[in-house]
Amino acid sequence: MKTNENNIKWTEYNKPFILNRADPYIYKHTDGYYYFTASVPEYDKIILRRSKTIRGLQESEEVVLWTKHETGEMSKHVWAPELYYLDNKWYIYFAAGEAENIWEIRPFVLECEDENPMSGKWVEKGKMQCDNEDPFSFQAFSLDGTVFESKGERYFVWAEKVSVGLQISNLYIAKMESPYKLKTAQVLLTTPDYDWERVAFWVNEGPAVLKRNGKIYVTYSASGTGACYCLGMMMADENSDLLDPLSWKKSRNPVLKTDSEKGIYGPGHNSFTKSEDDSRDLMIYHARPYEEIVGDSLLDPNRHTMILEVKWDEKDIPVFEYLKQEKTEF
Structure with missing residues (x-):
């Protein structure tokens, strides 16, 4: 066990992969590079680094x-x-608010036509657009858009607070017409049903997609x-109607949570990638x-990027291994 300059004990479990980078996302591209982006503590910019190896991302430019x-849309909380x-x-895809109304959070899109996203020109495409017949999507606090494809269709999953009553953050899903517009109305994927989803706030957010042997997690x-x-975690069969809420099953218990023995607190907002081989x-x-966090947890900069290997049980259900976790049940 080692101690760093802040007197925090680093172990094999809680030693950061990349310091001070929350909401981490790694994309493995066909050009042989891994690309890494994340929220920065200042919430004022979008960064990108790349490497031929995952470990190389730690020291890459x-x-x-x-x-x-400076004002208006995309001026706060990036x-x-x-x-x-x-x-x-x-x-x-990213979320941002307004300097004049910092919680007016919406999802926005940037586009780059150049081969190298590190040096290419990025163009603002504006706010993510809903289907023409959908009056509800992206009308209230909305964030954390993620994209996946299945059976020739492209889907968008995001978090959005209901616009009336108790401000609950739910997850919604829709098909995509283009990279910046939906072609179907939103479908409620999950709402905070359980006690562990309702601590401090009633929240479901930060979706990430993992596939294996015909199942979508x-x-x-x-x-x-x-x-x-x-x-x-939620699960559906890839051959089911992914816009039918009954196609999805939801885990009864959290699949990753604080483990004080290992020094890991508040794990969340993940992405998935593959090893080099x-x-x-x-x-x-x-x-x-x-x-213990002093002040607003959103202003604490020490949410660090971590990595763990996904294991699979006999039913092809993912297991996130640092936990002495309960068996996942849907």
């Missing part, structure tokens, strides 16, 4: 692709960027952003190395 506006290569172009973050932050699935997530 970090480039600022875009910085926030959160949770995700990078994709869709239709022969690069896209970044969606992990998501729940509760407030302190030590209570944790991950739940494509033989292993890896979870990229953030956590803190301590429980």
Whole structure:
């Protein structure tokens, strides 16, 4: 066990992969590079780094692709960027608020037509657009958009607070018409049903998609952003109607949560990638190395990027191995 300059004990479990980078996202591209982006503590820019290896991301150059506006849309709380290569172009999905109304959070899209996203020109495509017949999507606090494909269709999953009554953050899913517009109305995927999803705030957010042998898994973050932050999971068969809520089963218990013995607090907002030889699935997530936070947890910079290897049980259900976890039940 080693101690760093802040007197935090680093172990094999809680030693950060990349310091001070929350909501981490790693994308493995066909050009042989891993691309890494994340929220920065200042919430004012979008960064990107790349490497031929995952470990190389730790020391690779970090480039600022875009910085926030001074006023209006995209001028506050730049959160949770995700990078994709869709239709022969690069896209970044991220959330941002307004300096004049900092909680007016909405999802936005950047586009790059150049081969190298590190040096290419990024163009603002504006707010993510809903289907023409959908009057509800992206009308209230909305963030954490993620994209996946299945059976020739492209889907968008995001978090959005209901616009009336108790401000609950739910997850929604819709098909995509283009990289920046939906072609179906939103469908409610999950709402905070369980006690572990309702600590500090009623929250489901930060979806991430993992596939294996005909099954689609969606992990998501729940509760407030302190030590209570944790991950739940949903599962569907790829041959089912993914816009039918009954196609999805939800885990009864969190699949990743605080483990004080290992010094991991508030694990959440993950992404998935593959090892260099494509033989292993890896979870990229953030956590803190301590429980007590002074002041607003969103202003604490020490949510660090972590990595763990995904294991699979006899039913092909993912197991996130640092935990002495309960068996996942749907």
